[in-house]
Amino acid sequence: MNLLSFLKVRQTAPQARERLQLIIAHERAEVGRSQLVDLLREEILAVIAKHIAIDRDKVQIRVEQGQEVSTLDLDIELPGSFHQKKAA
């Protein structure tokens, strides 16, 4: 082990810097995403609520992150009268 590699082993700040940059980048992306999901949810619900009376408590929203594709899953329970109206 030469002096240079000894110094490299001892220096922990560059590692701290890298870890920090990774964590921060990840967290900032996370915050942005959750705000986007909230916004999408509100706007989508507003559009649907214009035409159908929906119960806000019966709305489920899920974001799944895959390696290449992420999915936004909105599960909205429609009132029982919905099908009848449509059929009529």
Place this chain on the structure above:
Amino acid sequence: MVVTNPEVSSVRDSDRIIGLLDSKTIKAEKGETLEKHLILTRYDTARAARGDMLKVEDVLEILSLPLLAIIPDSQDVLRASNVGCPVTLNSPLSAPARAYADAVRRLQGEAVPMSVPTDRRSFLDKFFTRRAA
């Protein structure tokens, strides 16, 4: 005023808080911006130079806030805290106390050059303070 240590966990928490200040405060909700300052505490110039501690520039690059002061790591802080007294009153001549005093002057608009105060004591000083303690 965001106070952070040159540690990964502390800088991470500060980044979160800055995010909240920019989005959840009354000012932010009104679309106004909140004036923010950064105080970096427990800083050890020698360790940072040795590559054993995040440097001031590293922290500033990540948090991108205007720096108000660098407070050096010092045993005086814990000593003051142990007796329930701010370090600025308990040992006003100590390096951290002088750094806080500088911070106040900068906040008041004085142009105080940014530096990290150090405890430079002569051998005799050390000798007497030890004896006194």
